Amino acid sequence: MVHLTSVTSDAAARGDSVVEGMETIKFDEPADDEVSASVYGSRFATQELPQHEMPEGEMPKEVAYRLIRDDLSLDGVPTLNLASFVTTYMEEEVEKLMTEALPKNFIDYEEYPQTAEIQNRCVSMIARMFNAPTDTEAENAMGTSTVGSSEAIMLGVLSMKRRWQNKRKAEGKDYSKPNMVMNSAVQVCWEKAARYFEVEERYSYCTKDRYVIDPEEAVNLVDENTVGICAIIGTTYTGEYEDVKAINDLLIKKKIDCPIHVDAASGGFVAPFVVPELPWDFRLQQVVSINVSGHKYGLVYPGVGWVVWRSPEYLPKELVFNINYLGADQASFTLNFSKGASQVIGQYYQMIRLGKKGYRSIMMNLTRTADYLAANLKLLGFIIMSKGGGNGLPLVAFRLDPKKGHHYDEFAVAHHLRERGWVVPAYTMAPHSENLKLMRVVVREDFTRSRCDTLVKDIKLALQTLNDTDRETIDKHTEHLKKNSASHRKKHNTHPYYKGEKHSLQGKHGKTHAVC
Numbered sequence: 001m002v003h004l005t006s007v008t009s010d011a012a013a014r015g016d017s018v019v020e021g022m023e024t025i026k027f028d029e030p031a032d033d034e035v036s037a038s039v040y041g042s043r044f045a046t047q048e049l050p051q052h053e054m055p056e057g058e059m060p061k062e063v064a065y066r067l068i069r070d071d072l073s074l075d076g077v078p079t080l081n082l083a084s085f086v087t088t089y090m091e092e093e094v095e096k097l098m099t100e101a102l103p104k105n106f107i108d109y110e111e112y113p114q115t116a117e118i119q120n121r122c123v124s125m126i127a128r129m130f131n132a133p134t135d136t137e138a139e140n141a142m143g144t145s146t147v148g149s150s151e152a153i154m155l156g157v158l159s160m161k162r163r164w165q166n167k168r169k170a171e172g173k174d175y176s177k178p179n180m181v182m183n184s185a186v187q188v189c190w191e192k193a194a195r196y197f198e199v200e201e202r203y204s205y206c207t208k209d210r211y212v213i214d215p216e217e218a219v220n221l222v223d224e225n226t227v228g229i230c231a232i233i234g235t236t237y238t239g240e241y242e243d244v245k246a247i248n249d250l251l252i253k254k255k256i257d258c259p260i261h262v263d264a265a266s267g268g269f270v271a272p273f274v275v276p277e278l279p280w281d282f283r284l285q286q287v288v289s290i291n292v293s294g295h296k297y298g299l300v301y302p303g304v305g306w307v308v309w310r311s312p313e314y315l316p317k318e319l320v321f322n323i324n325y326l327g328a329d330q331a332s333f334t335l336n337f338s339k340g341a342s343q344v345i346g347q348y349y350q351m352i353r354l355g356k357k358g359y360r361s362i363m364m365n366l367t368r369t370a371d372y373l374a375a376n377l378k379l380l381g382f383i384i385m386s387k388g389g390g391n392g393l394p395l396v397a398f399r400l401d402p403k404k405g406h407h408y409d410e411f412a413v414a415h416h417l418r419e420r421g422w423v424v425p426a427y428t429m430a431p432h433s434e435n436l437k438l439m440r441v442v443v444r445e446d447f448t449r450s451r452c453d454t455l456v457k458d459i460k461l462a463l464q465t466l467n468d469t470d471r472e473t474i475d476k477h478t479e480h481l482k483k484n485s486a487s488h489r490k491k492h493n494t495h496p497y498y499k500g501e502k503h504s505l506q507g508k509h510g511k512t513h514a515v516c
Contacts, residue, residue: 089446098342143308149265150189152291152307160228182230183213205432215246234267239393268292304343366394416462
């Protein structure tokens, strides 16, 4: 997700000082001819890093590197960021391969034909992992790489909408009011896809006891204007797998010809290895397209995603552009054009380096670690909201037990863990879930049993500290954090014009989005 940033006005830029009034005080500048062997002995160390306008002059490369590196040191540590599904570890050999590929523009097939071939190999491997039909030429699966699952979902929605429109046009019927059925716990990119492509969202809302789509309710929402149903393999809130087979079987039973797109952004590289017997993919008749994030449990650094269609029937011809670019003919269906080749190469390395056995070993280890963490948190008095034993993603979603009458909430626990360096998000559940608050720990490849024990100790310490702190002090601290946390670095993130929108689930219901 890319944030929309407001450009600072000249007046605000001139007055942008750490302490009010400092902008009026003038200090002597080092002479231009002063030279120092140390970065911190140079004149650049006494100057503010450029923020609003490109400087007129140059600076030495080692100085630029060190000052930017120092600035970035204020970021969190990726390995302690348990909010994100995104890969934070890769082997040195693949990092070297990816670095060597940085200058390559992936879209330039003529100049880099082997890189294009590597993408084709990845698509073939992933399609077969999803049990795509490969026995006939007529039903020949196809797919492409993307910059992530957000782009992959956009392409999936666009193809479903256009296919529905073509069918309605052929029947001489109105095609101006498309809609799409989905769970209210969808990731925000689904809301964006619907709004950008003018498709009405129809939600199967979560409840206080159910955090996934209700198959019966979802199918009942389908009408002649429905372009498709979204089913999620690994929701971002609790990691649960939605019952794709139940939706598929109900559609067949009721003789409703409605396609299913499976959002397997997080679970697409988990379910095939942990629960291979679970039918959620192209084994089901109504599943026509699937997306997956390579940069999540595909074990590649951000950003690479994949989308696969069952056959050309589900990807309308008019959406695909045949382009001769730099001497090579290529078929293109993408919202993006130029992009780096590194992530695609990284994905190929992981798939041939690890193989099915390696992926299975990693995913099973992550599942065991998640179950171990869940057992510890349960003993500490938390309510576990995620599924264990491989019946969901390797994560733990949990909340405080309301029966215990805590004078603090999940956000207070998260703030205390942040003081120890851990990023464990607290957020509110999807609409109609009675404003449930919860926390979530994503278990990634580099989250070992030892690191898990350290986290449990710090959660235990946070609870002890909060229990020993009176409510008034906690409330004051919480209010202070709301007003001041990171605000000194994010004054100008959002333009006032865009605040207070009411078209999203967050704007309408106060839903907050779990980090992906």
